[in-house]
Amino acid sequence: MELFIGTVDDPALADRLTIAVAGRGAFRRFKDVIAAEPAAAERWYTLSEDRLRGRARSWLAARGYRPTRPASPDR
Numbered sequence: 418m419e420l421f422i423g424t425v426d427d428p429a430l431a432d433r434l435t436i437a438v439a440g441r442g443a444f445r446r447f448k449d450v451i452a453a454e455p456a457a458a459e460r461w462y463t464l465s466e467d468r469l470r471g472r473a474r475s476w477l478a479a480r481g482y483r484p485t486r487p488a489s490p491d492r
Contacts (some may be wrong), residue, residue, distance in 0.1 A: 418447050421461055430454060 418438050425431040430450075437446035451458045 418443070421464055424460075424464075425457065427457075430457060 418434070422431055422434045422438070425434065433450050434447060437443065437450045451461050
């Protein structure tokens with residue numbers, strides 16, 4: 418969340434998000450603030466999903482899994 422806040426161009430939104438992530442309940446408050454800003458919410462969910470996929474790929478690679486090309490449909 419802090420990584421995302423560092424990319425927010427709107428100072429008022431960045432301030433609200435910074436306040437939201439302080440202390441207990443940070444995830445809920447962050448999501449409440451971001452939900453009111455559709456463009457920022459789209460950016461947040463894109464970043465979040467990308468980071469999740471990256472962690473999953475790293476986990477798989479650390480266990481020896483490597484990507485392969487999908488089989489062509491005619492096979």
